[in-house]
Amino acid sequence: MRGGGWGRRTLIAIPYAWLLVLFxxxxxxxxxxxxxxxxxxxxxxxxxxxxxxxxxxxxxxxAEGEAPDxxxxxxxxxxxxxxxxxxxxxxxxIWLTQDNIYWLxxxxxxxxxxxxxxxxxxIGYPIAYxxxxxxxxxxxxxxxxVILPFWTSFLIRVYxxxxxxxxxxxxxxxxxxxGLLDEPLVILGTNTAVYIGIVxxxxxxxxxxxxxxxxxxxESLLEAAQDLGCTRFTAFWLVTIPLSIPGxxxxxxxxxxxxxxxxxxxxxxxxxxxxxxxxxxxxxFFGNRDWPVASAVAIILLLVLVVPIVLFQRHQDRAQEAGR
Amino acid sequence: xxxxALLCTCALAxxxxxxxxxxxxxxxxxxxxxxxxxxxxxxxxTGIEVIYDVYDSNEVLETRLLAGNSGYDVxxxxxxxxARQIEAGVYQPLDRSQVPNAQYxxxxxxxxxxxxxPDNTYSINYMWGTTGLGFVQELIDERMDDAPVNSWAIVxxxxxxxxxxxxxxxxxDAPSEVFPAALAYLGYDGNSTDPDELxxxxxxxxAVRPYVRRFHSSEYVSALANGDACLAxxxxxxxxxxxxxxxxxxxxLTIDYRIxxxxxxxxxxxxxxxxxxxxxxxxxxxxxYIMDPQVNAQAVNYIxxxxxxxxxxxxxxxxxxxxPAIYPDEATMDNLFIVDPYDPQTQRLVNRLWTRIKxxx
Numbered sequence: 001m002r003g004g005g006w007g008r009r010t011l012i013a014i015p016y017a018w019l020l021v022l023f024x025x026x027x028x029x030x031x032x033x034x035x036x037x038x039x040x041x042x043x044x045x046x047x048x049x050x051x052x053x054x055x056x057x058x059x060x061x062x063a064e065g066e067a068p069d070x071x072x073x074x075x076x077x078x079x080x081x082x083x084x085x086x087x088x089x090x091x092x093x094i095w096l097t098q099d100n101i102y103w104l105x106x107x108x109x110x111x112x113x114x115x116x117x118x119x120x121x122x123i124g125y126p127i128a129y130x131x132x133x134x135x136x137x138x139x140x141x142x143x144x145x146v147i148l149p150f151w152t153s154f155l156i157r158v159y160x161x162x163x164x165x166x167x168x169x170x171x172x173x174x175x176x177x178x179g180l181l182d183e184p185l186v187i188l189g190t191n192t193a194v195y196i197g198i199v200x201x202x203x204x205x206x207x208x209x210x211x212x213x214x215x216x217x218x219e220s221l222l223e224a225a226q227d228l229g230c231t232r233f234t235a236f237w238l239v240t241i242p243l244s245i246p247g248x249x250x251x252x253x254x255x256x257x258x259x260x261x262x263x264x265x266x267x268x269x270x271x272x273x274x275x276x277x278x279x280x281x282x283x284x285f286f287g288n289r290d291w292p293v294a295s296a297v298a299i300i301l302l303l304v305l306v307v308p309i310v311l312f313q314r315h316q317d318r319a320q321e322a323g324r
Numbered sequence: 325x326x327x328x329a330l331l332c333t334c335a336l337a338x339x340x341x342x343x344x345x346x347x348x349x350x351x352x353x354x355x356x357x358x359x360x361x362x363x364x365x366x367x368x369x370t371g372i373e374v375i376y377d378v379y380d381s382n383e384v385l386e387t388r389l390l391a392g393n394s395g396y397d398v399x400x401x402x403x404x405x406x407a408r409q410i411e412a413g414v415y416q417p418l419d420r421s422q423v424p425n426a427q428y429x430x431x432x433x434x435x436x437x438x439x440x441x442p443d444n445t446y447s448i449n450y451m452w453g454t455t456g457l458g459f460v461q462e463l464i465d466e467r468m469d470d471a472p473v474n475s476w477a478i479v480x481x482x483x484x485x486x487x488x489x490x491x492x493x494x495x496x497d498a499p500s501e502v503f504p505a506a507l508a509y510l511g512y513d514g515n516s517t518d519p520d521e522l523x524x525x526x527x528x529x530x531a532v533r534p535y536v537r538r539f540h541s542s543e544y545v546s547a548l549a550n551g552d553a554c555l556a557x558x559x560x561x562x563x564x565x566x567x568x569x570x571x572x573x574x575x576x577l578t579i580d581y582r583i584x585x586x587x588x589x590x591x592x593x594x595x596x597x598x599x600x601x602x603x604x605x606x607x608x609x610x611x612x613y614i615m616d617p618q619v620n621a622q623a624v625n626y627i628x629x630x631x632x633x634x635x636x637x638x639x640x641x642x643x644x645x646x647x648p649a650i651y652p653d654e655a656t657m658d659n660l661f662i663v664d665p666y667d668p669q670t671q672r673l674v675n676r677l678w679t680r681i682k683x684x685x
Contacts, residue, residue, distance in 0.1 A: 038668055040408045044390040101679055189538070272539050272682040280679075286387045288675040 027302070032081055034295035035089050045291045047080070092296040102297060105280040106304055112191070112266075112276060113259035116198040117252050120206045123199065124251065128210035129240075132217070143211070146204050158197055158268050165193050165269065189271035197265035202258070206251035213247030214240070249316075257305060277301055347372040349606035352388070352396040354593065355380050355542045356565055357451070359626035366613050372606050380542035381498055389414045394598055397607035400450055403592045404500070407440040408665045415446045416599045422608050423448065425615035428635030436662065437592050437632075447594035448611060449632025451561070451624070454583050454590050454652070454660060455501050458544065458563030460570075461578040463491045463554035474582040476509035479557055482531045489535035491554035494544040499678035501589070502529070502557060504663050508587045514661045517670040526677040533684050545569070548579050560649055561629035568628070581649045583656055590652075590660040592632065 039046040096102045131142045149157060164170045165188040172184040187193050217240065225235035263278030270276070277297065284294035347370075355378040363374045377396075379385050382405045388394045389401075389409060401409060409415065420426040426448055433449045441447050457473060464471045467487045472478050479485055485493060495502055504514035506525035516522065537553070538544075547553035548566035550573070556563065560581055567579040595614070597607045613619060621639030624631045628644065630651050631637075637645060644650055652660065666674060 038672070040390075040668065041412045042390050042392050042414055044387075044412075099676060101676070101683065101685055104683075104685060273684050275683050275685065283679060287381075287383050288672070288679075289383060289387050289390065290672065290675070 028081075030295045030298055033291055034092055034293075034299050036292050037089075037091070038290050038292050043291065044289055092292045093300075095293060096296055096300065101275070102280065102300075105275045105277045106301070108275045109260045109262075109277040110304070112194060112198070113256050113262075116195055116202065116259050117206075117256045119195065119199050120203055120255050121248065121252060124203055124206035124210060125248075127203075128207045128214055128247075131207070131211050132214035139215070146207050146211075149204065154201065155264060158201065158264055161193070161197055161200070161269060162188060165196070188269060191270065191274055193269040194266050194274055194276075197269045198259050198262060201265060202255045205254040209250040209254065210244060210247040213244045213250075217243055253309075257309075260305060261301060347603065347606045347609075348375060349373070349398065349603060349610045350375045350377075350396045351398045351610060352377050352379065352385065352394070353398075353400045354378060356545055356562055357400070357593075357627055357629075359623055362614070362619055362623060365619075366610065370609055370613065372609060374610070380540075382500065383498065389598060393600055395602065396598055397601040397603050398610050399596055399598060400593050401447075401596060403437045403440040403447070403594050404663050404665050406447060406594055406596065410441060410446055414599060415596045416601065416604065417445050418447055418595070418597055418608075418611070420444075420448070423612045423615065425612045425617075425635075428615055428617050428620070428633050430632050430634040433592060433632040437594065439662070440665075441594065447596040448615065450593050450595050450614065451627070451629035451631055452590065452592040453560040453629045453650070454588050455496070455505060455557065455559055456563075456581060456583045456588050456649075458548055458556040458558040458566065458579065458581050460491075460548060460551060460554045461580060462576065463551065464488065467491065467554075473580075474585055476505055476584045476586050476588075478555065480506060480509045480528055480532055482535070485532045485535040488555050489537070492537045492547065492552055493535055494538045494540060494547055494553045494556040494558070495536050496544075496557050496559070497539040497541045497682070499674045500663070500666075503674055503678075504589045504661070505557060505584070508584070508661075511586075514587065514589055515663050517666065519673060522670075522673060522677060526681060529681045530684075533681055539682050549573065549577070550575065551577050559629075561627050564628035564649070583649060583652060583659070585659065587659040587661055589663050591662070 033045055036045040036047060038044065127146075131139060131146075134142055162169075166172075167184045167186060167188070169188070171187070172181070175181045176184065187196070221239050221243075222235050225239050226232070230238065261278045261281075262276060263282055266274045266276040266279050267282070270279075281294055281297050281301070284290050284297055288294075349372050351374060353376065357378070358376075360376075363376055367373055379388075382402050385399060385401055386405060386409060388396075389399065390412060406415075429448055433452060434444050437447070437449060438444055457476075457478060459471075459473050459478075464473060468484070471487075472484065477484055478488075479493065479495070503522065503525055506528050507516050507521060508514045510521070510524060510528060512518075512521045512525070538547070542562075544553055544556040544558050545562050545566045546569070548556055548558075548563065549569035558581075560583075563579065563581040567581070570577040570579050595611045597604050597611075601607055614623065615633060617633060617635035618639050620631050620633040620636035624636060624644060625641045628650055631640070648656055
């Protein structure tokens with residue numbers, strides 16, 4: 001039992017170390033860049049953080065022990081960091097508030113992501129439901145069919161939509177061929193195309209968790225509901241839906257969060273009017289080479305996403321406690 | 325059969341092996357900017373393998389370079405962008421004594437570029453050209469008689485531009501190309517950094533924004549060639565490549581390029597070696613190969629840009645040499661201007677205006 005404490009601590013330490021290295025450290029670096037100034041230099045901001053020097057890339061050979069050097073170096077970096085925070089060098093954030101283009105981007109992104117999530121839920125739920133109710137022997141095949149698109153690169157699948165949606169594309173040729181349209185529909189380069197792209201790309205992320213919840217559901221509950229006088233529909237509404245809420249929540253999160261920051265779909269399928277934050281970030285980073293502002297945009301995006309998620313989580317916890 | 329195939333592979337490995345293991349040159353160049361046969365013959369002649377990547381904007385190249393460790397041996401920035409990149413310490417000096425074919429460089433072009441790269445320390449010119457108007461004659465004629473294809477008015481005057489909205493107007497997606505054009509149309513200095521004048525240029529562009537189908541710096545080549553676009557703000561050689569492609573496809577589209585009478589910018593794309601290039605020697609070998617007059621002429625004949633190589637002129641197709649859209653005559657030259665890099669303040673302003681224009685907000 002004495003060793004148990006250590007084993008447990010190690011086990012807990014692993015995810016924390018993971019978070020520290022792959023989330024907190026990059027976050028701090030981005031935060032740090034967002035507090036510096038745009039400059040034409042390599043890298044393109046100033047003052048520069050001297051982190052590589054901490055890891056033995058310094059010119060001077062370390063005469064003393066390595067460990068204190070590294071520590072003092074990181075300490076120096078932290079001092080520098082606090083220096084910036086104390087100076088309140090938040091010019092880049094102020095810059096973001098001066099131009100409504102950023103707010104418009106955030107709002108459009110949230111709107112497109114929210115509407116897409118809803119559409120995906122509406123399309124994905126019947127699919128997942130059908131899969132869960134299908135004969136057991138079919139289910140692995142159906143599951144395979146949902147996963148199958150992942151065997152092709154995401155980028156290629158989005159490219160394929162270009163040739164489907166463009167003015168001389170397959171869809172217009174088909175619709176004109178059967179005489180439904182005289183003039184071709186302009187879809188490519190509009191928000192409609194972005195919705196189609198996102199709904200198509202993220203559908204499996206909704207179907208899979210929904211299927212996982214629905215397939216576990218005890219069918220005798222439905223029989224009981226019907227015995228007690230529910231129609232098939234009310235039984236579905238009062239029993240199946242509430243029981244599948246964890247799946248709905250998980251699926252919606254899996255779809256909504258990446259959809260907010262989506263870059264590929266709006267860039268390839270959307271027009272230049274489609275302001276989404278992923279694109280604004282790309283322009284800021286590659287087009288304008290303004291790393292500090294790009295970092296500030298990224299930090300705000302993180303806040304925009306994290307705050308509602310945390311609030312939601314709290315609400316869930318409370319609801320769970322109340323339910324006990 | 326299998327045995328034979330195996331034998332072949334071995335033989336190939338024996339021939340290609342040592343050379344392939346020897347050297348690789350990583351080139352980052354503009355899209356549609358070389359005859360790819362040149363890359364093959366370079367590898368045949370020198371045994372150096374070429375890894376060739378493309379970009380379509382100076383901004384993307386600069387981001388890569390400023391981030392450091394781009395991994396490229398040869399890059400081709402535009403001279404005006406190069407000025408500040410040199411200051412940032414991105415490049416290593418290009419020693420012309422180690423590039424024998426540099427002797428064929430055109431002194432006049434070297435002189436012009438020295439404004440950005442003093443004493444031509446870091447670079448040597450590959451091609452130069454202008455930013456102007458590309459159009460599909462048939463589609464324009466259908467919509468307007470005597471359309472002013474030689475004036476910026478065709479893209480910046482709302483009444484004229486509106487007529488071509490349905491057949492597709494494409495603009496370069498680069499503020500550093502379009503702002504000078506809009507300023508020139510308004511009669512201002514194309515180099516202006518005056519916020520009021522820049523704002524006026526932005527307002528002008530905003531007014532014609534609804535008629536622009538796409539902002540993109542390379543798609544217009546194929547779009548013009550297959551009739552998806554009828555009018556483009558584009559680069560001279562790219563438009564003329566579209567002309568050649570349409571002629572090859574025999575699709576009945578006549579594409580042409582004009583330098584607008586209001587004046588436009590002339591730019592020079594320079595070979596340079598990043599400071600952290602993995603193999604500078606291979607980079608010099610590559611640049612030397614392209615600077616060979618015959619190879620250089622082959623490139624010009626293919627991509628339709630004017631070369632900074634004087635020695636190449638005797639091998640260049642006389643039609644290209646005589647074409648004022650490629651090698652502008654004296655009178656046209658007087659109308660051309662060269663632009664300076666923006667200072668960070670102006671850069672930010674221009675970028676913001678550009679984002680607004682593109683999104684139509």
